[in-house]
Amino acid sequence: MAENVKPRVRVPRSASAGEVATIKTLISHKMESGQRKDSEGNTIPRSIINRFTCDFNGQNVIDVTMEPAISTNPYFEFEATIPETGEFTFTWYDDDGSVYEDVQSVEVS
């Protein structure tokens, strides 16, 4: 598990049925690219988050394949259609096998 990995997402608390909302997600993660060398000249091995998904009530909103060129503390902004009351599940998959998750509810009036 990489250290101090913490997600931060912005999801509207409430919406009308079928509304399209802008979702913003940030997660603190070094995204070690595998290009850097340490002080002894040894390559620091790659260790990144390689995939990000967002689902709503089990249906997929976006699925991102991530490469080392994504900056430290990966940020994604995208649009999601909110058909009904439910939960957004955000999932980040780390090279080292860890999976980070954040869940946010939305109420549809």
Add this chain to the structure above:
Amino acid sequence: MRYKALTAAAALAIAFPTLGAADPDANLIINGEIEMVTETAAPDHLKGHLRSIRSGWTFRTEETQALQMDDFDNPGMIFVDQGRDSWNAVEGDAGQSCASCHEEPESLRGLRASLPKWNEEKGKVYTAEMYINDCRTERMGAEAWGWDSQPMKNMTALIASVSRGMTVDVAIDGPVEDTWERGKEIYYTRYGQLELACANCHEDNYDNYIRADHLSQGQTNGFPVYRLKQANLVSQHNRFNGCIRDTRGVPYDVGSDDFVALQLYVASRGNGLSVEGPSVRN
């Protein structure tokens, strides 16, 4: 690439204010709510030196400026979140957290705007880092955090964030006067092989370019800063250290009395701007 002969001074003097396009009239309003003063009249003590003062935000490109305008765009805010977790975590022999005494971080609203300031009990000027470590070692029975350690930066970011929008107002007279004078002395002293004083770039040449860097006034109202370069928070002392190192001089130590004095003086040059921390810079 072949260059026509050009002296270094002349090359430095080529100003490209439109390179990278910063909009000088742009307003900084965070989350559509917190209005920031990013340009205002210089404080009295700068008479003869600067007429107006500008936040570092105004020198950055539009894309960088945009990153600070929403708390979900600003990467510095993930560290504020971590600071908040830290605030609530019990640590040390006394079995307390910051929250045990201070309740909510919002109770420290106003503090950042007046830092660094005189600590009567300790008889010297104190920065946020020093107050935090005093609490940890003397009241929580916990270990001190390194000045530039991640937990320390997260905490100073949290403390700055609850004062956002407030006007920077640090005292420069009374018991802090000697410290302030020392800071002012450092600011105008040329250091290093390149013999550059803070003033040479940040007072005499702000808005010009030094190589590829668009020089700001070196204001600190936005600290701790999320620097795109490090993709992490950076403290004032870390920046002072970097600047003097870049003059090919020997910097004072992070946490030293000299840097605390410089921090006080530089903060006072920004009296009138709004607290922006954590801000986003290059």
Add this chain to the structure above:
Amino acid sequence: MDFTRRETLALGAGAAALTVLPASAFAATVDELIAEFTGGADVADGGVTLNAPEIAENGNTVPIEVAADGAASIMVLAAGNPTPPVATFHFGPLAGASRASTRIRLAGTQDVVAVAKMADGSFARTSKEVKVTIGGCGG
């Protein structure tokens, strides 16, 4: 003194500060990656929006945005990076639009390329040059 625009830009931005990465060394890889994405199909020019700064304030964190009306997925490549792949966005059934923003690392001045797979199975691409400067006291 007569300067060409290029020389003036370079001098103004700092003599050694503009690093331009030769696209030629990596162009083959970019073409290969695109061919892999499209299965060899034709790729039309345009129909994809790529927003990126003309000059990146710092190559470590460059904000970009890609969009293509009705696209199923969009692949982003950095033609001059040591490894060109940046990200591929797959839009699911609840995507509100085929649009996404992120922040990327660019090793130097280069073309950023976006290739979209449209809903009807066709492909479209666009590219934009982003200048990345280095050097200067803070940089």
